[in-house]
Amino acid sequence: MNSHVSAALIEAPEQAGADEVVRLVDVRRHFGATAALDGISLTVRKGEIVGIIGRSGAGKSTLIRCLNGLERPDGGEIKIEGSSIVGLSEADLQPLRRRVGMIFQHFNLLAAKTVEENVALPLKIAGVAKAERLERAHDLLDLVGLADKAKAYPASLSGGQKQRVGIARALAARPALLLSDEATSALDPETTRSILALLKDINRKLGLTILLITHEMEVVRTIADRVAVIDAGRIVEEGQVWSVFADPKTPISRSLLSGSRPQLPEHIAARLLPTAGSEAILSIDLAGPEAHGALFADLSSALPHSFRLVHGGIEHIQNQPVARFFIAVPVRDPTLKDKVEQFLTARSARVEVLGYDTDHV
Numbered sequence: 001m002n003s004h005v006s007a008a009l010i011e012a013p014e015q016a017g018a019d020e021v022v023r024l025v026d027v028r029r030h031f032g033a034t035a036a037l038d039g040i041s042l043t044v045r046k047g048e049i050v051g052i053i054g055r056s057g058a059g060k061s062t063l064i065r066c067l068n069g070l071e072r073p074d075g076g077e078i079k080i081e082g083s084s085i086v087g088l089s090e091a092d093l094q095p096l097r098r099r100v101g102m103i104f105q106h107f108n109l110l111a112a113k114t115v116e117e118n119v120a121l122p123l124k125i126a127g128v129a130k131a132e133r134l135e136r137a138h139d140l141l142d143l144v145g146l147a148d149k150a151k152a153y154p155a156s157l158s159g160g161q162k163q164r165v166g167i168a169r170a171l172a173a174r175p176a177l178l179l180s181d182e183a184t185s186a187l188d189p190e191t192t193r194s195i196l197a198l199l200k201d202i203n204r205k206l207g208l209t210i211l212l213i214t215h216e217m218e219v220v221r222t223i224a225d226r227v228a229v230i231d232a233g234r235i236v237e238e239g240q241v242w243s244v245f246a247d248p249k250t251p252i253s254r255s256l257l258s259g260s261r262p263q264l265p266e267h268i269a270a271r272l273l274p275t276a277g278s279e280a281i282l283s284i285d286l287a288g289p290e291a292h293g294a295l296f297a298d299l300s301s302a303l304p305h306s307f308r309l310v311h312g313g314i315e316h317i318q319n320q321p322v323a324r325f326f327i328a329v330p331v332r333d334p335t336l337k338d339k340v341e342q343f344l345t346a347r348s349a350r351v352e353v354l355g356y357d358t359d360h361v
């Protein structure tokens with residue numbers, strides 16, 4: 001199309017949001033005194049996978065329901081592919097619903113219909129001829145690895161297979177956006193990984209934009225590019241997944257992350273003393289270029305005494321090193337702890353003295 005060509009050649013200001021699949025501005029939804037959504041602003045660009053994470057009751061499902069038109073906001077603006085959907089009539093919402101596919105925690109398949117009929121259903125509703133919709137269903141079943149289950153009924157499938165059918169069905173009408181509301185919450189960890197790998201694969205192959213809602217940080221870490229943390233109907237933190245993992249700014253983010261990051265082992269944490277001991281126990285958080293393995297060799301050679309590595313390591317999130325270590329520094333040289341802190345903070349690490357230990361054997 002012409003508009004795409006001109007957007008690529010000239011940076012016309014009106015084209016600035018051309019790759020925005022979702023744009024939310026100050027979206028509000030109240031239920032009586034409860035502000036389920038209390039002013040949500042968020043943009044999702046084409047091809048992105050954005051995770052929205054929050055505790056139960058934070059407003060995640062309400063947000064998703066506003067995006068597919070099942071719920072109407074009391075205020076704010078919602079645009080899908082540049083078109084406002086707030087205030088549309090039911091009839092005018094129909095074309096939009098075809099641009100937005102959705103997968104659910106409990107799959108929502110029709111038990112009395114075969115797998116291929118379930119996948120083809122959105123096309124049947126859209127008035128697509130039978131031969132064409134079955135062909136499309138078979139292509140999609142191929143894509144999700146279930147070509148041999150076309151004639152099966154949902155009851156004969158495992159949870160992971162049911163969700164694959166759900167994904168195929170969600171893609172039937174070639175949506176611009178896939179919404180996922182806790183789509184892996186009912187699955188075991190291994191099946192969860194395979195479903196997330198499938199979603200990532202579809203994202204890469206089709207350039208599909210995905211907005212997923214979850215209460216599990218592992219889901220976000222595995223596939224999202226960006227994450228927004230939602231609490232009491234507000235986005236309290238937003239950023240690249242690796243940077244939120246490396247340096248969560250809010251208590252709610254830290255608490256959601258706590259199961260996904262190294263923690264000081266319980267038996268050591270339990271015996272820490274607040275003010276005195278033979279060793280200071282420090283936590284070290286750093287990410288990006290400084291978080292490489294040579295850090296410890298450099299630190300060792302900068303110090304007159306040796307320190308002990310207690311726990312932790314480096315992981316890679318979105319190809320970025322994200323490190324958290326716990327070290328024990330002897331306190332017989334009173335300047336040592338300060339030297340360690342100086343060395344590390346000069347490298348943008350966050351250093352915290354957790355307490356003192358007397359017995360490390």
Ligand SMILES: Nc1ncnc2c1ncn2[C@@H]1O[C@H](COP(=O)(O)OP(=O)(O)O)[C@@H](O)[C@H]1O
Nearest residue numbers: 031034036054055056057058059060061062063
């Ligand atoms: N239809 C409704 N009627 C009344 N309260 C609702 C309704 N839907 C959601 N809520 C309330 O809005 C808040 C957010 O709910 P929800 O969006 O389902 O959160 P989440 O999906 O994050 O668990 C909760 O306090 C919930 O009780």
Ligand SMILES: [Mg+2]
Nearest residue numbers: 057060061062
């Ligand atoms: Mg929910």
